[in-house]
Amino acid sequence: METHLADFIRDTTAGREAESILRACVHCGFCTATCPTYQLLGDELDGPRGRIYLIKQVLEGAEPTEKTRLHLDRCLTCRACESTCPSGVHYSRLLDIGREVVERKVPRKGGPAVMRHALRELLPRPALFGTAMRLGQMVRLVLPPVLKAKVPPITSAGVSPRPGHARQMIALAGCAQPSMYPNINGSARRVLHALGIDLVEARGTGCCGAVRFHLNEAEGARDDARRNIDAWWPLIEAGAEAIVMTASACGVQVKDYPHLLQEDSAYAEKAKRIAALTRDIGEILTAEKSALARRLEQCSPLPVGEKKLAFHSPCTLQHGQQIRGVVESLLMAAGYELTPVADGHLCCGSAGTYSILQPEISGKLQANKLAALTAGQPAAIASANIGCIAHLAGASEIPVRHWIELIDARLMA
Ligand code: SF4
Ligand code: SF4
Numbered sequence: 579m580e581t582h583l584a585d586f587i588r589d590t591t592a593g594r595e596a597e598s599i600l601r602a603c604v605h606c607g608f609c610t611a612t613c614p615t616y617q618l619l620g621d622e623l624d625g626p627r628g629r630i631y632l633i634k635q636v637l638e639g640a641e642p643t644e645k646t647r648l649h650l651d652r653c654l655t656c657r658a659c660e661s662t663c664p665s666g667v668h669y670s671r672l673l674d675i676g677r678e679v680v681e682r683k684v685p686r687k688g689g690p691a692v693m694r695h696a697l698r699e700l701l702p703r704p705a706l707f708g709t710a711m712r713l714g715q716m717v718r719l720v721l722p723p724v725l726k727a728k729v730p731p732i733t734s735a736g737v738s739p740r741p742g743h744a745r746q747m748i749a750l751a752g753c754a755q756p757s758m759y760p761n762i763n764g765s766a767r768r769v770l771h772a773l774g775i776d777l778v779e780a781r782g783t784g785c786c787g788a789v790r791f792h793l794n795e796a797e798g799a800r801d802d803a804r805r806n807i808d809a810w811w812p813l814i815e816a817g818a819e820a821i822v823m824t825a826s827a828c829g830v831q832v833k834d835y836p837h838l839l840q841e842d843s844a845y846a847e848k849a850k851r852i853a854a855l856t857r858d859i860g861e862i863l864t865a866e867k868s869a870l871a872r873r874l875e876q877c878s879p880l881p882v883g884e885k886k887l888a889f890h891s892p893c894t895l896q897h898g899q900q901i902r903g904v905v906e907s908l909l910m911a912a913g914y915e916l917t918p919v920a921d922g923h924l925c926c927g928s929a930g931t932y933s934i935l936q937p938e939i940s941g942k943l944q945a946n947k948l949a950a951l952t953a954g955q956p957a958a959i960a961s962a963n964i965g966c967i968a969h970l971a972g973a974s975e976i977p978v979r980h981w982i983e984l985i986d987a988r989l990m991a
Pocket of ligand 1: 602603604605606607608609610626627662663664665666667669
């Protein structure tokens, strides 16, 4: 697409990147067919091609309005359009650039500004968020339904194996996961321990940076990334083999640290090393699948009533990291029968803080996703990202678990 960027952005890193992305788009519109917001709203400007047009106009000097911002806000950043695009258009990068410019030119006021500020301050702070979550869990039974759906019951991380293996990997604790679903990393620790690997958490880590990045606070996200790199570095120098992600949304963000820190001379090279070592827990278990198979052979068969399982592949796994079929193979190797799920490429509506900021669209996507997931009458739903798990569990009549918890339970059987 022919593009003539305005002076304010032409000779910047973001401008050069935006221009090359815009030039790659041939306007075929294939991406529109797989866009969840276009499917729901039926407006070209709520699909990828329309949003690309809007961003192009802004970068070429047109003044954005609140309506421009609304169409960009409604994007889930699910990246289904990137998986579909035959020209390899890196839409999400263009969206980040466009959102940052529009946010500056059309600042938010009143309630929406306060809400975003509160989310940026609360979510990425594990101690603060953990205290708020624990208070919510204590009064969960009397919470109004809309809040109760967002507060899972209190659970524990389970028994932690004693470290002692020669092989070591690093887990990202994250911000919301330790207080909402501590058993996810607990399960990852036990499963890897059974395969001869210690999984350790470095002191001083926190949010991967995705929360602040997607609320248009890129500098805050860079601070999160630098803090995590500093905390991980001594363990990496001591020989840790990998940085393991049990939340696929965090995996996308950490794998993107080299781009986030490309202009930071003190961290750019370290960020590349971190990204090269970062693996989704599904990738790790696939690399260890022979050892896993030997352990699974020693387990009791899965009870017939628990066999049928529906897997929801998060957008951050299948589109963001382009990891497909990996978790499904591991679950089948563990004895599960996966039920067919229609429109598996579509977002469940969680999308970070989207379910809070765009509740109507998010609710429709959640209802559609749960209908697709339960059509095959599974005993439970499995997924690979805390955001999707919490969002689906808030309205599901059957259990929603992280798949590593199911592998953990199988190894214990
Ligand atoms: S599919 Fe790709 S090239 Fe075609 S309109 Fe969408 S982004 Fe542009
Ligand atoms: S990221 Fe998702 S919601 Fe946004 S334009 Fe692409 S397909 Fe549509």
